[in-house]
Amino acid sequence: MTIGADPSILVVDDDADICRNLSDILTDLGYRVDTATGGRAALELVRQRPYDVALLDLKMPDMDGLTLYREIKKLQADTVAIVVSAYASGAVTEEALNVGAWQVLPKPVDLHRLLRLVGEALDQPLVLVVDDDADLCKSLWDLLRERGYRVCVAHNEKEAAEHFQGKAFRVVLIDLKLPDGDGGAVFRLVRRNDPQARTILITGHRSEMDQLVQQVTTEGVDAVCYKPFDMARLLDLLQRLCKRSDAEPAGAR
């Protein structure tokens, strides 16, 4: 969740009245709400600030909801997408979930369910993955998202640093070997910016990096995972670290 501010929600629907209504309801509950009546306008907003949750209409004149979500995901991968559609057929739902949307709700929307889901989405632990391997990042995103984590991705130290502006992570996964430096620097970056965040070091070089591993371990890294991952162990580790940081249990679906 965003530090020091109300949870933020983006509402996108080509019907301006629906935008106004959802904005009224969510604002009344204390959320910070922005609305857009089209995909392009929505992307303008997403470029300016991060959103915790996006409520997306599926069929809009300038851009369909799933195309919009793909774009949002590139800019803010941790934004949880809830799709609301008058065409919530099985095929539509499946496609939306494949793209990475979290839930698909039919119109007219069941507000009780929607608000419960918004609450649940905001409780999902934020995880940052820092790894230069784009494919690995994508796989981890899908996997962790499926387990109820909100996942941000950074491919280098600079991108990682940008994520710490305004966000607090529950866990940060750090690749030890990065193109513009080593994981140790990222680890120290996390320590400086987000002391509460738990850290997991990931490395594919068991022996030659030994010394570096030793070093960050003494500096306080919580765990080390070796590539290729033992996924069961990694998930278990994540779950324990999220609990230990005295927070809500990992967002159950």
Place this chain on the structure above:
Amino acid sequence: MAGLLARSCDSPPYAVILYGARVGFIVCRLLPHYPFPSHWGQGQGQGQGQGRPAMNFDDLFRRYQELQRYVGWSGDDARRVTAIAPLLEPCLPALIDDFYDEIERHPGARKVITGGQAQIERLKGTLRNWLRELLHGPYDMHYVVRRWRVGWKHVDIGLDQVYTNVALSRLRRGLLKAHEERWQGDLGEALATRRALNMLFDLDLAIIEDAYQTEYLARQQRSERLATIGQVAGGVAHELRNPLNVVKTSVYYLLNARQPTAAKTAEHLQRIEKHVMLADGVITAMSSFAKMPVPNLRPFAVESCLREVVENNPLPASVQVVYGFPPALPSALADRDQVAIVFGNLVRNARDAMPNGGLLTFSASSDAGLIAVTVADTGTGIAPEHLHHIMEPLYSTKARGLGLGLALARAILEKNRGSVQAASEPGKGSTFTVRLLAALEAQPEETQS
């Protein structure tokens, strides 16, 4: 009907295989007023009770009598057939066995027998009854109804009519052969009896095939109706769910908001009213499409009609409008109000196709008693795969809209003895050409309808 009889005479038939497979004729004796009692085929077929043709027993019998007259069937024929019944009766068991042996050899026919040997034994009994009835009569209403049911039942169980035709042919051949072998009397009488037997078979087949076709068609129409309902429901769903969504969320706000101000409350109430009206408009559009008034054809000037439409459908400043009407364009002969609806739809479509502005050109020409009005935009255009479908009801490529505009335009123009055509190039724009009758100069005020 003539074709059907001719066919059955040339290449005769059979079918009763399954007659009574799930029904005895006791049923119809008990319920003489309903050709197809709803419990017929109890628990076996789907859609039982839906298959009632709009024909009652009396109509059916009258139809049969008409067919009897057509083939020249008389009381003498009936007497001849019933006279040889005792002679042929002993051959029936062998014919019946042969009948079911043959079915075994044809997968298309065999597939409908799902109850194994026990069912075949029952069916043999039914076939025996059918043959006895054929030979003994009486050829009354109940006789006809039972034949009709055979055809109906064959649709129900999925037995193709061709098997009925060939199976009846086989039975006919068997009976005629038995007659040849056993007949000991006068040759002329023998030939007359053969003719009578052939007519009787042809009549049976005609009734069975008629029932088959009637039922088959009825079922096909039912499934087409269901498909149409599905299509309509899908199209309407989106257009109704959006206003309902607004209503629902406003109601939620009114019921649950923690700090609603008076202004907010009023705003939500007004919004509810607005969207109830929008939902109502969707239903109105649907029903006005379903029942369009008869056009009142009168001469009118196309250009002024079009200019009015443009005035009523404001275009953004980014869309430039050009009128290219020749000075001496004849008046059109059509219902001006209805044509205005057509133009309105075309203008709004052109506007929607040019979200970033463009050129909207109206022009007209007249030739051979017709006026062609073109509405051309420089918008997004229509992909070829959509172009074929855009005039179909409930077909829409827009995010919003029922998909009735062009379908309505086409329906209106057909009723006004005009037409509409679309041409388009994706990325360049679309051109719609509306053709209307030109009014004759001599009778400018004439009204036709």
